[in-house]
Amino acid sequence: MRVLITGMSGFAGSHLRTLLLEQTHWTLFGLSRVAPTKRSSARENWWQMDLLDADAVRRFMQYERPDIVIHLAGQSHVPTSWSNPWQTFETNVRGQLNLFEAILAAKLTPRILIVTSNEVYGAPESTGSVPFTENRPTRPNNPYAVSKVAADAMALQYRLSHELDIVIARPFNHCGPGQAARFVLPTFARQIAEIEAGQKAPLIQVGNMSAQRDFTDVRDVAKGYLGLIKSGRAGEPYNVCSGVPRSIQSLFDLMLSMSPVHITTETDPTKLRQVDTPVSYGDNGKIRMETGWHPSIPIDQTVRDILSEWRDRIRIGTHTQFGPRLTQS
Numbered sequence: 218m219r220v221l222i223t224g225m226s227g228f229a230g231s232h233l234r235t236l237l238l239e240q241t242h243w244t245l246f247g248l249s250r251v252a253p254t255k256r257s258s259a260r261e262n263w264w265q266m267d268l269l270d271a272d273a274v275r276r277f278m279q280y281e282r283p284d285i286v287i288h289l290a291g292q293s294h295v296p297t298s299w300s301n302p303w304q305t306f307e308t309n310v311r312g313q314l315n316l317f318e319a320i321l322a323a324k325l326t327p328r329i330l331i332v333t334s335n336e337v338y339g340a341p342e343s344t345g346s347v348p349f350t351e352n353r354p355t356r357p358n359n360p361y362a363v364s365k366v367a368a369d370a371m372a373l374q375y376r377l378s379h380e381l382d383i384v385i386a387r388p389f390n391h392c393g394p395g396q397a398a399r400f401v402l403p404t405f406a407r408q409i410a411e412i413e414a415g416q417k418a419p420l421i422q423v424g425n426m427s428a429q430r431d432f433t434d435v436r437d438v439a440k441g442y443l444g445l446i447k448s449g450r451a452g453e454p455y456n457v458c459s460g461v462p463r464s465i466q467s468l469f470d471l472m473l474s475m476s477p478v479h480i481t482t483e484t485d486p487t488k489l490r491q492v493d494t495p496v497s498y499g500d501n502g503k504i505r506m507e508t509g510w511h512p513s514i515p516i517d518q519t520v521r522d523i524l525s526e527w528r529d530r531i532r533i534g535t536h537t538q539f540g541p542r543l544t545q546s
Contacts, residue, residue, distance in 0.1 A: 218243040221283040224290030268312035278319040298361035309364035331372040335389040336362035340494040348500040384449035389458035393435035406527040424488030426466035431498035434514035444508035458499035
C-alpha cells in the first residue's frame with residue numbers, strides 16, 4: 218500500500234507515521250512545506266509543497282498514485298483562528314479541496330480519511346446535550362470550527378457526488394509527547410520544567426481552568442485513525458475520544474503533583490477565549506463498535522510523559538515548538 222499523510226511531520230502525523238512503520242508494511246509519503254532532511258525509514262518519503270498549490274498537489278497525485286490518503290494538515294489552533302480567520306479557513310478548506318480535485322484528475326480511488334474536529338459540535342445547550350454523538354447538528358462557535366464544518370461537509374459532498382471512499386474522523390482534544398508549546402498541557406509542562414530548573418519564578422499564569430474537555434493520548438488517537446482506515450464506513454463520521462470530561466484544573470493539578478516544587482497561579486485575562494465552551498466530551502460508541510478501537514493509555518501516563526519530555530527539552534536547551542506551520546493536532 219502507498220499511503221499519503223498530509224501533515225506527517227506534525228503532532229498527530231508523526232505519531233501515526235511511527236505506528237504505521239511499526240505495524241504495517243506500507244510505504245509512506247509525507248507532504249510538508251518544510252520537508253525533513255533525514256528519513257527515519259526506507260519506507261518513508263517526503264514531498265515539499267504547499268497544499269494550497271493546486272498544481273503541485275495534482276502533480277503529486279499523478280506521479281505517486283497513493284492507495285490511501287490521510288489528511289491531517291491544517292491550522293489547528295483555535296486562538297489563532299480568531300486573530301486570522303481567513304487564513305484558517307483557506308488553509309483548512311482550500312487545501313482539502315485541492316486534494317479531492319487532484320484525486321479526481323488522476324482518476325484514483327483511494328481510501329481517504331479526513332480529520333475534522335469535535336469543535337464542529339460547538340457548546341452543549343444543556344447538560345443533557347452531552348456526550349456528543351455523531352448525529353448531533355453542527356453548531357460552530359469559533360472560526361476554526363467553521364472551517365472544520367466546511368471540511369466535514371465537503372467530505373460528505375465528494376462522497377455523494379463523486380463516490381470517493383471517504384471516512385470522517387472527528388477527534389476531540391488529544392495530547393501527548395511532541396505537541397506544540399502553545400497548547401494547554403505542554404504550556405504547563407514547559408513552565409513547570411523551567412521552574413524546576415531555576416529558569417523561571419514559581420508562578421504560572423493561566424486561563425479558564427474550569428473548562429472540561431475530552432482528552433485522549435495522541436498515541437491512542439493514531440490507533441483510532443488506523444482502525445478507521447481499515448474498518449470505517451465510507452461517508453460516515455466517527456468521534457475519536459475517551460468519552461470522559463476532565464477539567465483543565467484537574468490535569469494541571471495532576472501535573473503539579475508530579476513536581477517537587479511549590480507553584481502558585483494567577484489568571485491572565487489574555488489567555489481567556491473570546492467564546493469558550495464550558496464542557497465538551499464525546500460518545501465513542503460508534504468507533505468502538507465498528508472498529509474495535511478504544512483508548513488504552515491512562516491520562517496520568519500521558520501527563521507524566523508530557524512533563525518528562527519538557528524536562529528533557531529544558532535540560533538540553535531545546536525550546537523550539539514542534540511541527541511545521543501546516544499541521545493538525
